[in-house]
Amino acid sequence: MAKNNQEFVTQIASRSEDFPQWYTDVIKKTDMVDYSDVKGFMVIKPYGYGVWELMQSEMDARFKATGHKNAYFPLLIPESLLIKEAEHVEGFAPEVAWVTHGGSEELPERLCIRPTSETIICSMYSKWIQSYRDLPLLINQWANVVRWEKSTRPFLRTSEFLWQEGHTAHATFEDAQEETIRMLEVYREFSENVLAIPVVVGRKSEKEKFAGAYATYTMEAMMQDGKALQMGTSHNLSDHFARAYDITYLSKEGKLEYCYTTSWGTSTRMIGGIIMVHGDDRGLVLPPKAAPVQAVVLPIAMHKEGVREKAGELFDMLKKAGIRAELDDGDQSAGWKFNQWEMKGVPLRIEVGPKDIEKNQAVLVRRDNLEKLFVPMDGIAGTVEELLKDIHVGLYKKALAMRESKTVEASDFEEFSQGVKNGFVKAMWCGERECETSIKEKTGATTRCIPFEQRHITDKCVHCGKEAKHMVFFARAY
């Protein structure tokens, strides 16, 4: 068994030696995704899609609880509509796919596949919103989007991805700002309480903000290789899109006013975050709330009397308690199965063998720390539920400690340059775009966010020495 184990583990690269290869190995070995015949497009296989379904269901409930409803808007956007908001089209035109023919006929106007839906949604809001009574308008869309990419990696950057995009319209700038921050907070709470991923929240720099936004807010997570991942963004679009797409309303006072809009999005990219935050050299480690299988029941020495039956009973008990359990009574060796389910990151493995049956117990093995627990059969579903909660907390704490260990404060550019090789650097910054560009050229690091929680480190910009405006999180990023 030890031998099998070893063999299996060496099938994937180690994180410390080759992190990108480890990532690729994990997503392939766990059957989360596959590469397709279309360059840059991924196939999300059932195991990966199962994670996304759980994330969707958790997020969707949060969107509905905050008053949003789902709707669906067209996949294709006429070029004339896309180009109405100048900054927006400048940002997105280089990466859209163009449809030029329908059947055998050339189209009178080419249509792009949505890279995001502000333009088409705003054109509808312009029709739907007449009076202050129609506000706020709170809509979310679950959809696929296409952004043409030259260099792709499954989940992290692909030419097509799945996401949700919230689009809301409000009477005032303040209402829009409140919504922008509310949804960022929904994202943060989701990331921490469902994915067990701690995030830094704050504002993007002018350079890094969404094309067409007044301000972009973001949540940023730290991966085990010291690179940051943007996990979700929320944009206050002010009246930029309302002016471009003529979204106006008649106020209570009978005055025609422009609306203020927001948009906010998260995507299948977050699955890449789960892998890179929690995974280890045995493979994936899934947070229990996003795990398609939370506990796998393995009968040990299946040929022995009563083993299959007991394992089946246990499986039924878990299912009945609402735990996403699976029973693996396949004919592979126990060692092979251990490795398989560890690779797939299932939070709990539950073994039932003849000796366990004698003692009326089961053996539970936690995926997060490989701890082995002997648990009485009576009330075992409750124990499993508690352990799943415990694993969530453990994963969160471990991820937080990892991030802390990869976060430094820099008061000079030498410290800064060393720091960004390893993770987040908190440093003071002047706020100038040229300085930001120069930092990126020299170190590969970008401003990840201007955190809400500010701290004064020095008076001067860590790079150019001019007067500092903010404390910023810098990092190399995906």
Place this chain on the structure above:
Amino acid sequence: MAKNNQEFVTQIASRSEDFPQWYTDVIKKTDMVDYSDVKGFMVIKPYGYGVWELMQSEMDARFKATGHKNAYFPLLIPESLLIKEAEHVEGFAPEVAWVTHGGSEELPERLCIRPTSETIICSMYSKWIQSYRDLPLLINQWANVVRWEKSTRPFLRTSEFLWQEGHTAHATFEDAQEETIRMLEVYREFSENVLAIPVVVGRKSEKEKFAGAYATYTMEAMMQDGKALQMGTSHNLSDHFARAYDITYLSKEGKLEYCYTTSWGTSTRMIGGIIMVHGDDRGLVLPPKAAPVQAVVLPIAMHKEGVREKAGELFDMLKKAGIRAELDDGDQSAGWKFNQWEMKGVPLRIEVGPKDIEKNQAVLVRRDNLEKLFVPMDGIAGTVEELLKDIHVGLYKKALAMRESKTVEASDFEEFSQGVKNGFVKAMWCGERECETSIKEKTGATTRCIPFEQRHITDKCVHCGKEAKHMVFFARAY
């Protein structure tokens, strides 16, 4: 109030005078859908999307219960991949949208937006399936598809629509056939038990079958205007796609064999069916299981003491019981609200006024038959639940009676020609494609399905007089 009522009702066409206009009025007035800036593409507004979400959730549970898992495949398909199955490409090529540019660059090969995903999915199955142990492979996808249409109607025929497509692979033809029929049966049960729409199930003719299929099975419903609607199809693809895309497996005996595949789909088109089967001259009538709002609570004489509070209490009770309730305490008149919620097809309206509070009762009005019921407050949630079930049964029976009244048997072509003006005609048919084409040219009617439940009417084909092969349901269709 009577006046308001009248005003409102006349805002939509009557079904008997202008059914197409009535349909258009209903979908607009109920805020189910809107037309977009992209010709032929619809926007599904929150109320329409809410219906789709309920349908998705009901269907998804059924797919999972029959062992299927969800996955996601690329939106775009290379032309070289699409053309591998000859009949398939012949059927779909005239209606696909072509992507020719990514960003500013022309693509080396043009890509079509999936009109359906057999080709891309089969190309993946060819990689994934190696041995008999990998079979059956049971996958479903929830997705958008594009089929270029010249003449469109929201839900019924649009250039983009939302759907699910199941794609499965099996070891034998018999296994594939069993799956094809199993999923048709899942569809039938869903249509009848969730949508309250009775359907005729059977096989499509060779002319009407899916491009590339060995056999297509269908469920067909009758609309109030006497036209049939295909509500869902299930295809046995035999080894056609397996041969074109090289899907093989090593059998237990160590022999390389072709797989047998199936596909099956239903779409947002079914929402059109709900509207046209159940709606009336007051607007939409939603079956309770597909109604985003199952019961609306209306406080009457809201200024009177205790009315708002009582209505609020009632609303809370319903929500607590898991009923999708809404409280309408807006400042519009009661008459306006009655019309509004009737238009939206909400199954139950619950009125609470000062007199009702005195009597510790509420007034329930059923949308299906407008029956008014005085119901004690105590245990009202249970009463509502029972009534919702009752409404479902009532709608189903009414729809079945409507279909029966629009179904005739024809033993000669005169009867046939009269019959298809009004609905389904059951008649004997020779099975020849030329005869089928000729019938369509003369009457506008097509073969809708060769029902599983056969009945011998005459010996000869109702049209050409040759020897009859089957009893067939004919109708004009959407």
